[in-house]
Amino acid sequence: MSIREELRCLAEEAQRAISQSSSLQELNEARVKFLGRKGQLTAILKSLGKLPLSERPTVGYLANEIRETLEESIVSREKELKKELLQKKLEAEKVDITLPGKRPCVGRKHLLTQVIEEIIRIFMGLGYSVVEGPEVELDYYNFEALNTPPDHPARSLQATLYVKTAHEPKSSREEVLLRTHTSPVQIRVMERMKPPLYVVSPGRTYRRDVADPTHSPMFHQVEGFAVDKRITFGDLKGTLEVFAREMFGKDRKVRLRPHFFPFTEPSAEVDVSCIVCDGRGCRICKYSGWLEILGAGMIDPNVFNVVGYDPEKVTGFAFGMGVERIAMLKYGVNDIRLFFENDLRFLGQF
Numbered sequence: 105m106s107i108r109e110e111l112r113c114l115a116e117e118a119q120r121a122i123s124q125s126s127s128l129q130e131l132n133e134a135r136v137k138f139l140g141r142k143g144q145l146t147a148i149l150k151s152l153g154k155l156p157l158s159e160r161p162t163v164g165y166l167a168n169e170i171r172e173t174l175e176e177s178i179v180s181r182e183k184e185l186k187k188e189l190l191q192k193k194l195e196a197e198k199v200d201i202t203l204p205g206k207r208p209c210v211g212r213k214h215l216l217t218q219v220i221e222e223i224i225r226i227f228m229g230l231g232y233s234v235v236e237g238p239e240v241e242l243d244y245y246n247f248e249a250l251n252t253p254p255d256h257p258a259r260s261l262q263a264t265l266y267v268k269t270a271h272e273p274k275s276s277r278e279e280v281l282l283r284t285h286t287s288p289v290q291i292r293v294m295e296r297m298k299p300p301l302y303v304v305s306p307g308r309t310y311r312r313d314v315a316d317p318t319h320s321p322m323f324h325q326v327e328g329f330a331v332d333k334r335i336t337f338g339d340l341k342g343t344l345e346v347f348a349r350e351m352f353g354k355d356r357k358v359r360l361r362p363h364f365f366p367f368t369e370p371s372a373e374v375d376v377s378c379i380v381c382d383g384r385g386c387r388i389c390k391y392s393g394w395l396e397i398l399g400a401g402m403i404d405p406n407v408f409n410v411v412g413y414d415p416e417k418v419t420g421f422a423f424g425m426g427v428e429r430i431a432m433l434k435y436g437v438n439d440i441r442l443f444f445e446n447d448l449r450f451l452g453q454f
């Protein structure tokens with residue numbers, strides 16, 4: 105075999121090795137085998153000296169051409185292999201977005217929030233607006249302006265939590281307390297605004313009570329009141345009937361029993377026909393067929409005088425309900441403390 109033929113065979117063999125190499129490592133092995141210092145092409149170039157002088161330049165030229173071609177082939181194969189490698193890596197690391205994910209726990213509103221929102225929704229449907237007032241309140245708004253002066257016996261009915269102030273309070277406008285009911289919002293609204301007023305006011309209230317199944321030192325009320333021309337006791341009863349039916353079901357009946365509150369006259373406690381036994385008598389209603397749900401009455405003229413309304417020109421009614429009591433009746437909760445223990449086994453049921 106002549107040296108030219110040998111070169112051509114080598115070139116073909118090398119070209120095949122390069123194009124068939126399936127990894128960078130194999131490609132490098134081919135490069136070493138053919139083009140390395142101890143490689144086959146190098147060996148042939150070294151043997152050029154044995155050729156006749158006349159053949160040396162052409163064979164040398166051919167050998168160099170083959171070297172250059174092979175080097176170019178190696179570079180382009182290297183690019184291909186790197187590209188394939190990247191492709192494989194991307195395939196391997198691909199995220200399968202069709203796999204089901206971990207479902208996050210969806211939170212929900214506390215039962216008391218749900219009940220407050222439901223009460224508000226019912227009264228907003230009747231044209232009422234929502235106003236909130238401060239939980240840390242002055243004696244004046246909590247008691248005195250609501251026709252409950254300091255020596256009034258009704259004060260002893262509500263064990264009040266007082267707030268210690270820097271100076272000894274000299275009047276009911278300096279005495280600070282945690283509001284015992286949401287009724288002070290009535291005064292604050294009437295001081296600022298003129299009738300007609302149709303307002304509900306939800307919020308926290310506080311009393312010095314020891315927690316037991318039916319008492320909590322902190323609880324929620326929704327206060328409601330309407331002041332307008334010619335508002336009557338019949339309007340109050342009709343409003344509460346609408347509320348009771350929306351809240352507890354369309355067959356509910358409402359009963360008003362005479363009662364006493366300092367800031368309404370006449371006053372009543374309001375019962376709804378038992379939602380468990382439908383009035384026949386059961387353990388829940390203590391076999392009376394009725395459940396007490398709120399207190400209400402016609403706003404006392406003394407209260408109107410305090411805020412500068414003329415009791416000859418306007419009348420109004422007010423009512424207040426315990427949110428926990430409504431929630432306990434509607435959802436069959438038998439211990440008020442469950443609302444505040446943050447036990448998800450309880451809260452998660454609603």
Ligand SMILES: [Zn+2]
Nearest residue numbers: 378381386389
């Ligand atoms: Zn009953």
